[in-house]
Amino acid sequence: MTVEQTTTHIFQTSFGKVIALKSKGVIRAKSIRYARSERFQKPVAEQPSPSEIILPDKTPVCPQTISPLVEKMIGPAPMENFDPDESPQYLSVFRPDSFTGKNEKLPVVVWIHGGSHEIGCGDLPTSDPGDWVKEQQIIIVAVSYRLGLFGFLGGDERPPNLGLFDIIEALKWIKTYISEFGGDPGNITLLGQSSGGDAIVHLMISEGVDGLFQRVIIQSAPLGLRHKRQKMTAEFLKKTEGLKNEKDILKMVNEYRKYVPSVIRYGLKAAMPFGIQYGFPPLCKEEESVEKWKENAGKYDVLIGLNNDETAFYLKTSDALNKYFGKGLGLRIMDKAVEKTTGLIYGTPAEIFAENYAKAGGNVYLFRIHARSENARIGAPHCIDLPLIFGNESAWKSSEMLKDIPWKYIDENGKKIRALWTEFVRNGTISDDSDRPEILKIRKIKF
Template identity: 65%
Template sequence: MKFQENTNTHLFKTSFGKILGLKENGIIKAKSIRYAYSERFQLPVAIQSSDSEIIFPEKTPVCPQNISPLLEKMIGKTDLDSFEVEESTQYLSVFRPEHFKENEKLPVVVWIHGGSYELGCGDLITADPTDWVKEQNIIIVSVSYRLGIFGFLGGSENRPANLGLFDMIEALKWIKNYISDFGGDPKNITLFGQSSGGDAIAHLMISDGAEDLFHRVIIHSAPLGLRQNRQKMISEFLKKTENFTAQSDTFEITDNYKNYLPSFYKYGLKAAMPFGTQYGFPPLCAEEEAAGKWKENAKKYDVLIGINDEETAFYLRTSDRINKFLPKKIINKAIRSTTEMIYGKPAKEFAENYAKASGNIYLFRIHSKIHNHHFGSAHAFDLPLIFGNETAWKSAGLVKNVPWKYICENGNKLRSLWTEFALKGKISDHTERPEILELRKV
């Protein structure tokens, strides 16, 4: 189908192909560009450039997954009519300022979404980067990749491990090759991820094949405390699901795998994230080699890493059972200890080890200082600050009783700081900080 550029669209004439973008709210969105393709339980194959014309689909492609009642309560209802379920979900979207100088090369931030390696996609409305792109004059690329059983459970001949990580590497290769055609600087690429997206980025830093594809990383709320000693749980999970083959029905897989999850409670906190990156399988090293690899690469990547002050309030303060039977003092103590165990202490140790290896690294912590804010600075509290978008967040339980003006004022300053880091790999002591932020160079 031939298409013509009009006042509401922009035609990117790239070396990958002609790509139609949509002008909206001062930016141009080129959405759902396929960067690779895969068969079930197979490595991704890069899409080659062609003379074809690429137009964004009506619905957003999303990997098969189960709806999370917790996310619906805390972040927002899922509009199923907006998504198209697809196993080969290797798509990315490019967001660029509409007003653009010829030959300008803008810094590029690549968004790797979270969701415990089993939920979400790159193009959720709550992570629409319009505000950030327009304010800070940068390009943001959001990446979708395979999730759950399709992307992060493997270890046998028929089920390779880390397929979702391989998807991300293919996306980064595409960005490196083609982002200059959108006005981006391929020599200034920063990865930004939250939760499992941040965990994935930490592992991309030590992945074979990811060398020279990015220069800086911003890691929010990575559950690094869950990364070790996972192989026994993964092996059991793999064995329980070995009846899922290339011929199995997609929805049968997503409907049935969750029945096995209660049997993993014996593994403790790790069972909260049954899917994930797997050491000892490509593109990753053995688990005992990971710390050494991060030290080896410390001079390659600038790092900004941190957490929210009450991460696990996202889970513990939403539980009716816990809140009914346990006093508030005990719940707060549990939030403090589990936040430090899963997020805080591992981030601090990562930062200190990286700095000892002469790496350039900053450590941050985000607080909520709103009185009567039930969830406080829980997991994902950073997302409305970074992405803005009041319409998407107005009904989210996570920010109930938080004035949007407060989020907007702190978010503007936070986006400015993070953009400064993406531009220069450092943050000046003189740049204004939001009141919610603790930040230091380690």
């Protein structure tokens, strides 16, 4: 078997000389700093570099604690490859090696990762978009931004929504420089999963984003958790006030977790204690949000949807719950709980959003991913869309979520979904004649 060699590729741009790596048909320009920030301050755009921009030894990430549940679902994160940085404003550009750029510019997808506004980064092996980039001849830009205490908790004394401001700064960088990587600055689609989808929904009504993107793909956004968060947020902010000047960033992120149980009384929304905050820049008041989306219905093409059994992994892999609900009547009760919570957090809010957007004249598609394989023992849970979208079999080999599901099944369905998503990325539409995988239901919402 021939092992393909990794070589370097140089992008000569007005931002600087960017040194990228080329392998397996994809050029990866990774960890380019697009902004900087001081703690609890808005980001400041990074200026063009007089020296070479090279890949750092370790991937910069916002300081965070590891979630055992997420590691069980997706697989262990290679922590030795990451470098905690409370100013983690970096992005990575992925471009097909075969593209010459002589007569065209490629459509651009901007990946906004999920993780409850608390964990994750743009550059993870499980979201390496190489398969998609090579198959569909597009450019994908992965964005890292501030999370948790650093990016999604604030109030009158310090700015909330700093993670949103980071993403906006990244979009400005992309709009300015992506043409020099072969991308079309007039055809930019935002793609977000889970809290990344939540961020994108709110970027659609944020100040200062005009012209920065044309389309959005919103996967598994927990829009049912966005309402009436103010009291919970204020209490969580007050509880964690003593950590704001902590110099040890790892101690800071470890310590805040002891205060999370205090907000559990706020119900399901406490499952995501960090989040966007209405009534602070760049967002409107909560009661104005629906009208803002309607006002902007003509600006953005929308593809929004979810997985059929979003909460199944959280519930069905719990040892405590399985002790009582793992079979018979208990299992039927568990299935009903999955159906109910999936609808409440993800399904119904997505449908309402899509219908409101369509009624206002917007172009919107609604999709749902189902489990059709007999080996999918927990159905189509949260994050099942990620291996379908990104592929990369080796990164998913230890995922409990994919246990017993043949990779061939994931790959065959994934290629079809990537083709459909790319069709939307290119022109904002999905033809009725396009090949649909058996696991996907999708329709244009019309009124």
